[in-house]
Amino acid sequence: MEFFIQKTPTFDLAATLDSGQVFRYKLTGGGATLIAGRHRAGFTACEDGWKVECDDAPFFKKYLDFDTNYDIIQLKTQDKGFVSSAIAFGRGIHILRQDAAETIFSFLVSQNNHIPRIKGIIERICDALGEDMGGYRAFPTIEALAGAGTEFFASVGAGYRAEYLSRTAERLAEEDLDEWRALPTEELRAKLTSLHGVGRKVADCVLLFGFGRTDVFPVDTWIRKAFSEEYGAMPADKLAVRLVERYGDLSGYVQQWLYYYKREQKNSAKL
Structure with a gap:
């Protein structure tokens, strides 16, 4: 096709x-x-x-x-200073509409990790547990992940995240993510943070990328640095709330463009 x-x-x-x-x-x-x-x-x-x-x-x-009409979103999110620069720099980025379960496990792996290593761990999990689709492996089902055990996840390089992955898989095997999808954002965030190893930042990433909730603003080191002059050393959770108040249902788009802009600025400075 x-x-x-x-x-x-x-x-x-x-x-x-x-x-x-x-x-x-x-x-x-x-x-x-x-x-x-x-x-x-x-x-x-x-x-x-x-x-x-x-x-x-x-x-x-x-x-x-x-x-989604990204031209309209970008017109609505115009801001002063560096946010306008970030939108111009990252305006070609779309928010991918991903599977919720795959996003949960991927962002558990992503904690305190870098992209090449994250990709390697996820591929080893898929190679071992995913269905053979002919030339590649599908992302594993929740049931396959739940049956793998902590030792398996440790063996593919997940480190301390192995227990997070194992316990979360066991929990999700007893849940219905379609029912979770119907919940308001705050209730859904509470469900996600009740999973082993999931804090506010990972939960907000899953809300945005796995459930399509654009009324969230995941805050990591890049975002805190970007707003440090305006908001000072505000705790990440409070900063996330303040930024959602500022950008509303468009928060997720602004966050992604700004994250990419600040990260690429840093990478360019290394060259």
Whole structure:
């Protein structure tokens, strides 16, 4: 199955995939390969966009969030100073519409970790527990993860996160994430933070990337540094609340553009 993505100022494939939302991808000369759940897509760069070869075109169009008008969002989120610069720099980034369970486990792995190592741990989990889809492995089911045990997760390099992964999988095997999806954001955050190893920041990442809740503002080191002059050394949880009050239902978009902007500024400074 094939479809075409037209190149526009509001969609940048590489920036979207490489912005810390997702980990089962590989950038390849202007294109990419991407595995999401049980599905895989290959993106080939063309002069005016990307040709996409995949097993399910409607799935990937929804996954890449092409139903959202990013031009309107960017007009509504214009701000003073560095936030405007961040929006201009990261305006091609879309919020990916990911599976909730995959996002929970991926962001448990991501804690105090760097992207190459996160990607390696997740791939080893998928290689061992995921269904063989013919040339790649699906992300494992909750049941497969729940049956793996702490020792397995330690063996793939998860470190102290192994217990988080094991206990969370066992808990989720007894839950219905579709019921969670119907909850208001605050109640859903409480459900997520009741999982072993999930704090406010991971919960907000899962809310944004796994449940599509854009009324959250995940706060990490990059975000705290960005707002330190305006808000001082405010605790992360309080800063998250203040920023949601400021940006409302568009908070998640601003956060992602700002995170990417500050991270890339840091990377450029190293060159």
